[in-house]
Amino acid sequence: MQLQLALDLVNIPEAKQVVKEVEAYIDIVEIGTPVVINEGLKAVKEIKEAFPDLLVLADLKIMDAGGYEVMKASEAGADIITVLGASDDSTISGAVQEARKQNKKIMVDMINVKNIEERAQEIDALGVDYICVHSGYDHQAAGKNSFEELNAIKRVVKNAKTAIAGGIKLNTLPEVIKANPDLVIVGGGITGHEDKKSVAAEMQKLIQQG
Numbered sequence: 152m153q154l155q156l157a158l159d160l161v162n163i164p165e166a167k168q169v170v171k172e173v174e175a176y177i178d179i180v181e182i183g184t185p186v187v188i189n190e191g192l193k194a195v196k197e198i199k200e201a202f203p204d205l206l207v208l209a210d211l212k213i214m215d216a217g218g219y220e221v222m223k224a225s226e227a228g229a230d231i232i233t234v235l236g237a238s239d240d241s242t243i244s245g246a247v248q249e250a251r252k253q254n255k256k257i258m259v260d261m262i263n264v265k266n267i268e269e270r271a272q273e274i275d276a277l278g279v280d281y282i283c284v285h286s287g288y289d290h291q292a293a294g295k296n297s298f299e300e301l302n303a304i305k306r307v308v309k310n311a312k313t314a315i316a317g318g319i320k321l322n323t324l325p326e327v328i329k330a331n332p333d334l335v336i337v338g339g340g341i342t343g344h345e346d347k348k349s350v351a352a353e354m355q356k357l358i359q360q361g
């Protein structure tokens with residue numbers, strides 16, 4: 152099981168500072184959608200250049216033109232790029248095709264997908280690398296999480312790795328670990344703390360203990 156740090160509410164210098172603090176305890180660093188909106192793919196490029204040994208995920212949440220957008224994120228240095236599960240199969244296939252050409256990986260974000268098991272099965276057959284259940288900020292504000300959805304996709308996904316994101320904190324991580332996803336994505340659960348290093352270290356320790 153791997154740990155991904157999601158950076159959403161920072162500019163590029165702040166992002167570099169946070170990654171420097173926790174890099175020993177994370178496997179993947181995510182340049183979140185708000186960072187890409189504010190700073191562009193330059194944020195991906197600068198983080199990859201500063202931390203070449205970390206995998207960098209560009210959370211573009213692609214909804215259309217999958218091939219083209221994956222190509223642009225790949226040029227910026229992204230190792231993994233996100234596409235929305237709600238998008239058309241042709242968009243997801245286009246993204247996968249381009250990712251194969253560029254030696255990159257595709258994560259499908261299932262945010263707001265209703266028929267989660269059926270859609271996860273269809274998406275798994277398209278050859279994506281990760282399928283991620285995700286309670287976005289607006290769902291989190293309504294007190295929701297994706298723990299049940301993780302169990303649901305784990306029942307049907309045969310090829311892709313599974314991931315979970317959305318409001319995961321140190322106190323809820325043990326429940327997530329029990330469901331055994333391949334990847335746990337944490338944003339505010341790390342970045343919201345003064346001592347980010349200790350929280351990331353504790354999370355990595357819990358993950359290693361299984």
Ligand SMILES: O=C(CO)[C@H](O)[C@H](O)COP(=O)(O)O
Nearest residue numbers: 157316317318319337338339
């Ligand atoms: O993609 C996102 C929001 O759309 C976030 O990166 C993801 O939800 C993880 O952040 P947090 O742990 O703070 O919820």
